[in-house]
Amino acid sequence: MVFGLPEGKAEWTKFLWNEGPALLFFVTWLCANIGLFFSTYSSYQTNEDYKCPHDIMGAGLSVARGAAMILNLNCALILLPVCRNLLSLVRGSIRLSFIRLLDHNITMHKLIAWTICLAAVVHTGAHFFNFLNLEKTGSLQCGGQPGTSAEDYAFATIAGSTGHIVVLVMFLMFTSSMSIIRRSYFEIFWYTHHLFVVFFVLLCIHGLGGLVKKRVVIDPTDPANDVYESQPPNFWKFVVGPFGVYLIERGLRFYRYTQNTIVQKVVQHPSKVVEIQLVRRGFHSKPGQYIFVHCPAVSWFEWHPFTLTSAPEEDFASVHIRVAGDWTTKFAEALGCNWSNKGDAGEIQASATLPRVAFDGPFGTASEDVFKYEVAVCVGTGIGVTPFASILKSIWYRLLNPSIQLKLRKVYFIWVCREKEAFEWFADLLEALEQQMEQQNLYDFLDARIYLTGELNSNEVRNVMLNDEEEADAITGLRAKTNFGRPQWGRIYEQLVQDHPSTNIGVFYCGPKVVAKELGRLSKQFTNPRPGGTIFNFNKENF
Structure with missing residues (x-):
């Protein structure tokens, strides 16, 4: 070019x-x-x-x-x-x-x-x-x-x-x-x-x-x-x-603010991630959507966007928030979280006094279109994995319902993370999905690839080597083995082209711009709109 x-x-x-x-x-x-x-x-x-x-x-x-x-x-x-x-x-x-x-x-x-x-x-x-x-x-x-x-x-x-x-x-x-x-x-x-x-x-x-x-x-x-x-x-x-349209938007936000929202559960995860489950009457969502969260006890005016990690089939709305700034820190503290000791985790006791929380949404994103493709590649880095929690959960529920016919035939899930503790809250979902695939003889439906970019200590290295031949991965407990280092994106695209000719593939990404730029470039490079060619449609989360 x-x-x-x-x-x-x-x-x-x-x-x-x-x-x-x-x-x-x-x-x-x-x-x-x-x-x-x-x-x-x-x-x-x-x-x-x-x-x-x-x-x-x-x-x-x-x-x-x-x-x-x-x-x-x-x-x-x-x-x-x-x-x-x-x-x-x-x-x-x-x-x-x-x-x-x-x-x-x-x-x-x-x-x-x-x-x-x-x-x-x-x-x-x-x-x-x-x-x-x-x-x-x-x-x-x-x-x-x-x-x-x-x-x-x-x-x-x-x-x-x-x-x-x-x-x-x-x-x-x-x-x-x-x-x-x-x-x-x-x-x-x-x-x-x-x-x-x-x-x-x-x-x-x-x-x-x-x-x-x-x-x-x-x-x-x-x-x-x-x-x-x-x-x-x-x-x-x-x-x-x-401006009238914008005022209607603000009116809808105020209406949703006045609705009664119940904080059903707060879970403190490792790597400074807090999970919140919210219940609001009449709430409906689609996989991959996001909401704006508001806590008057932290700030009267601020609303912050977070991707839903709950599936539409669940009766609550959940988000996983990485505590990394002033507002998220104060919000986590107001919810009763305390990471004074590294690795502290667990559900916040129901007896704890929780602040009032409201949320606006849900709002659509690129990720909600994942079910419109036969093959989907979902890529998340760090906390950017959150949109795919909702999507993978919804896949699991739909597979349990034989009356639902899925257009989606293959899902590649790629997660790149620095710390192994970050896998903790997501591993249970992936394990449940793997078991569901096995029960329904859909071994090839989900291809999960976990990449750990951070360093392991000597004990962790020894544990990985000793359990290398085990069926479950030593770090995540999944059948999918953990890869060490960063993905070779070019090779992944080459393999996708070989495995899926004459296919329209949706590539969905949430994370830093550096990886987004590389995936966008490769999606254009490997797209072949001629008969028999593979087409890649790159979609990045923006909110």
Whole structure:
């Protein structure tokens, strides 16, 4: 590839097969932005109704209005990718090839945000240029106020003052969204990001000053009677619909907050993982979905996403949370967890006083599409295994029900983890699945491959060597033997191609971006859409 683009017909075929819907959406969005800018620019350049203000401000007026139109469009779009109830509704009503487009919702949200930033810079820069021209030749009729300085236009007018506050709000939102801030100081990101309400309100009143005026023809036979009137703000027309959808989302969250949620069980696992089982009346989910968890005792405003580890067939919703930040640490402590001694584990006593917990959801993810494929490859690293707990549990329940016909014929489950203690909470599920496969003579249905990347002490090494010939693995207790080191992803894909010709394989991943990038690259590389070829559809968790 050159600059990330495929070369040759075969490479382009693979690329379009995997990224076609996303590419189509991106091109449509890009063309809409370009078209709106240049059509608006041309209108202010050539339309006689704007001749007088254009004579004063020049091309700066046209550039500012073109950039403003891009702001209008993208501010209307930016909330939609994070309206998770809407995405879940859409996910259930479109074709599989387009469902994968929804998995790029956070990427699209970021792209739209950067477009807003760029348009705001262009819009602001053009208006600084306009203010200088208004200072020189401004008139009451065409726009401006004679004797007013450029500084006053920039800071003492409605447009100028609100514009500078909007720029400040954007600066705070963008800097707090940086990965290093978001991961280390999530609370800062969370609270600062909600300044978007201030951002939208300010943009709604930004045009009230009527800086740009449009000609109103009083007498078509006498142009001398024409007047120029300020135009009312129109930003609100673009955002009222999407903002209404967002308010509905918030209303649903508040409704779910008010519902009675029972903390049924809290289990403290090794490697600082806490399991919580929640019960809420009328709750239904699909395998691989996630919820937002809220604990008022920890924070009144914060809601954090966690993948469900319970199956739809179970009468509770469970999540496994890795304690790694301020909120998760305080939440675990509020639930009664204490890892003062390494390896401490067990169920928190029912007599313990538990805080009130609420949750919002469930919301759809890529993993819930696993049952739409005949062959699925599920890859998890560390706590990223959680989506597949729900999926594997649901498989187990469906195999117990002879009335359910599964399209899924083969599941490859690959788990990469640093510490052997992390396998503890998941091993029981895998063992139950292995036993179920054996009872129903489905030995080849589940291919579980466990990879341990951390070091073992001398006693653990000796135990592994002594039990190497045993039927059960010395570390996990499973029939599937533990592999030491990292997976050879290229070899795994080569074997999948050999074993499953003429097959559409779903690859599902949850974990760090480094592995996601490698799996995405290999999925494109080994995809062969020709007759008899194997097709890999890569799906990554994003929430």
